[in-house]
Amino acid sequence: xxxxxxxxxxxxxxxxxxxxxxxxxxxxxxxxxxxxxxxxxxxxxxxxxxxxxxxxxxxxxxxxxxxxxxxxxxxxxxxxxxxxxxxxxxxxxxxxxxxxxxxxxxxxxxxxxxxxxxxxxxxxxxxxxxxxxxxxxxxxxxxxxxxxxxxxxxxxxxxxxxxxxxxxxxxxxxxxxxxxxxxxxxxxxxxxxxxxxxxxxxxxxxxxxxxxxxxxxxxxxxxxxxxxxxxxxxxxxxxxxxxxxxxxxxxxxxxxxxxxxxxxxxxxxxxxxxxxxxxxxxxxxxxxxxxxxxxxxxxxxxxxxxxxxxxxxxxxxxxxxxxxxxxxxxxxxxxxxxxxxxxxxxxxx
Numbered sequence: 001x002x003x004x005x006x007x008x009x010x011x012x013x014x015x016x017x018x019x020x021x022x023x024x025x026x027x028x029x030x031x032x033x034x035x036x037x038x039x040x041x042x043x044x045x046x047x048x049x050x051x052x053x054x055x056x057x058x059x060x061x062x063x064x065x066x067x068x069x070x071x072x073x074x075x076x077x078x079x080x081x082x083x084x085x086x087x088x089x090x091x092x093x094x095x096x097x098x099x100x101x102x103x104x105x106x107x108x109x110x111x112x113x114x115x116x117x118x119x120x121x122x123x124x125x126x127x128x129x130x131x132x133x134x135x136x137x138x139x140x141x142x143x144x145x146x147x148x149x150x151x152x153x154x155x156x157x158x159x160x161x162x163x164x165x166x167x168x169x170x171x172x173x174x175x176x177x178x179x180x181x182x183x184x185x186x187x188x189x190x191x192x193x194x195x196x197x198x199x200x201x202x203x204x205x206x207x208x209x210x211x212x213x214x215x216x217x218x219x220x221x222x223x224x225x226x227x228x229x230x231x232x233x234x235x236x237x238x239x240x241x242x243x244x245x246x247x248x249x250x251x252x253x254x255x256x257x258x259x260x261x262x263x264x265x266x267x268x269x270x271x272x273x274x275x276x277x278x279x280x281x282x283x284x285x286x287x288x289x290x291x292x293x294x295x296x297x298x299x300x301x302x303x304x305x306x307x308x309x310x311x312x313x314x315x316x317x318x319x320x321x322x323x324x325x326x327x328x329x330x331x332x333x334x335x336x337x338x339x340x341x342x343x344x345x346x347x348x349x
Contacts, residue, residue: 004307004333006309008201012325015249017248018241021241024240029233035236041240041246042054042055042210045210048246049197049212050189051212052213054212055211055212055225057230058230060200061093062230063209064086064093064135071166072133078132079103080135081137081140100133107143109279110140110142114158114159118163133165133167135167137169141173144276147282150183153192154191157192158191166193167193172197172201178250179282193213194221196209196210197210199245203245203249204323204324205245252324259322260284262328264280266335270342273288273289275287284322285320286317287320288316289317296316299318300312302341303338303341308337
């Protein structure tokens, strides 16, 4: 049975051009600073994000945590949105690696403003940890791929800077946000002191993320990359695919967004499924399946038997993600398979 894999855009396969570039990559020892392909990728990434410098790292999680380490000291406090990836899915690394304390702010669809930020700040007091950093996420994973606009990011960052705080942008899918908003990643990242983005999601490279910021920040980040075991030696083999991803895969993200919208509208028409269509602005669809009376894990298992893969993200919540390896013609096929899986549940099969 042919599978339609809607679990994540991390399952994308590298393109033939990426494979050729990897095979032919000019390489050197990147820990010694001698890999020319990594240098080109870092320069291009910094330029695309409007920052002075960039650092190639193995994963988005490592990139985020290197940024937190570089911005904070032991015992500091880091403000994060309550449903953010850096808080939910990075193994408690803010506390474990930086010895910093995360403090959550509840946003609306992943976005919060100066008012919520200032309400979370505490006065200087020997009993309180000093707040040092604010982290935001664009696009926002658990909110269903929702976006921070340029204005929302600017307002939040201005308030943070007025309070003496730094701002890190978890931009794992920032190019999805830029395409959806009709702007550039550089404009979305401009107010932030640092930004991380992934090559290995919608851009379809096999491995890698970039952390971008000032030259001084990146020099500090490079030391923490080494500390965390992220020095990759002849990394140009991977960086070559990343260069192809940046140059060829950004504009086509609009196709993924269109497919997500088609999928969302089809899912919303299935009895027992509920989709907030206002949140479907990029390549993710979050579905509430409580109306079916069937737990999400059970539905996900049944769908897999019909050839459609998705992720349960809550007791009655399922996430679907479109990407380059899901064609427009796959959407009606997936919808029919999901309806068949529900039918099997109803029949007790």
